[in-house]
Amino acid sequence: MLTIKNIKRPGSDTLESVTLEDGLIKGWNLPEQGDVLDGRGGTVAPAFTELHAHLREPGQTEKEDLHSGLAAAAAGGYGTVVCMPNTRPVLDDPALIRSLIEKAGRLGLARLKPAAAITRGQKGEALAELQYLKDAGAVMFTDDGLTNENARVLRLALETAHALGMVISVHAEDATLRADGVMNEGPVSEELGLPGNPAAAEAARVARDIEIVAGLTAQGRPARLHVQHLSTARALDLVRDAKKRGLPVTCEVCPHHLDLTDEKLRTFDAMYKVAPPLRTQADAEYLLGGLLDGSVDCLATDHAPHTKAEKERDLLEAPSGIAYIELAFPLMWTRFGHRLGLDKLLDLMTAAPARVMGWPQPSLDAGAPADLVVLDLDTEREVNPAEFKSKAKFTPWQGQTLRGWPTLTVVDGRVAYQREG
Structure with missing residues (x-):
């Protein structure tokens, strides 16, 4: 007691x-x-709920492990963390899901709820054993870390997830449009001479995925699609329209896409290299508006730890990602609390993630x-x-x-x- x-x-x-x-x-x-x-x-x-964190175990524990990641989450006020499956090996095996849950339960830190891969090895080709992964304790299916290029495979995954009562969560970028872009495509990337990642890469993929959901919904199979780390105004408009059409589409926005912009890349510091990239101030303001009007469903951090040596590489070679699950609430409260208000901010980090997942309201x-x-x-x-x-x-x-x-x-x-x- x-x-x-x-x-x-x-x-x-x-x-x-x-x-x-x-x-x-x-x-x-x-x-x-x-x-x-x-x-x-x-x-x-x-306690807060995080729907999008990379804890790097198994296989990349030099970057993070269950203990350090769940301790960081607890220090950030999080009681529940959904970890992404882009580990080594990929979380496409029910035995791996069970072992992570059991290990996390012994730590006495934040609660772990693993996401499992949509496809075997996250190769985008054949579906993983989704039923068995759910039975093992997976709460979401996603190939995050990679984009789902094969629309037919994603459609099959959405159909299967609908039958299982699960959410499909997607990293919405068209890889062919993104190409080798390391930052937002625009005046800053042109001035710096760096390859850009256009807003159209995100919007085109969001549009495709929404249309797949629309087709299934019309057939009486309303599969739930959750769009991760939305970063552009255009993509938010597409999600907003999908909601107006009554489609089961939700989205999240990360604090770093609200507080940081592509102007930070003028330093050539790979600390600011993320995927999707930091966009413009206009995009950041538009996303904040989406939080205010309810078009954006929840906040998530996309906590993505790497070693310092990796992030000290040049922008072309360094991996994407920022790790700040311990700072998420203080950052949002300090920067945007005066606009969101306490009740709204708490909702975005507690009840809203639960609504996305269909979990009981805290x-x-x-x-x-x-x-x-x-x-x-x-x-x-x-x-x-x-x-x-x-x-x-x-x-x-x-x-x-x-x-x-x-x-x-x-x-x-x-x-x-x-x-x-």
């Missing part, structure tokens, strides 16, 4: 306490029982799962990568001052993270 005292519910200034027992919220303002922790006046919310009510985060919304702290739980101890936001840091994360009624000091 655990009691957390001196905490506030969102929108309230009243200090309260909550008691947790057997993995559930027992009740509010009960006599203190069990271990007692001081929330120090922080705001409590359901709650602070008695009887709800005891997955909680306590947030210090006011105290400013400098971003110090040396303190990261992740193995990727570098970040574009190093030295910047942010507010909204998690101070305590509880998962299944046990402490998964507690900030020192």
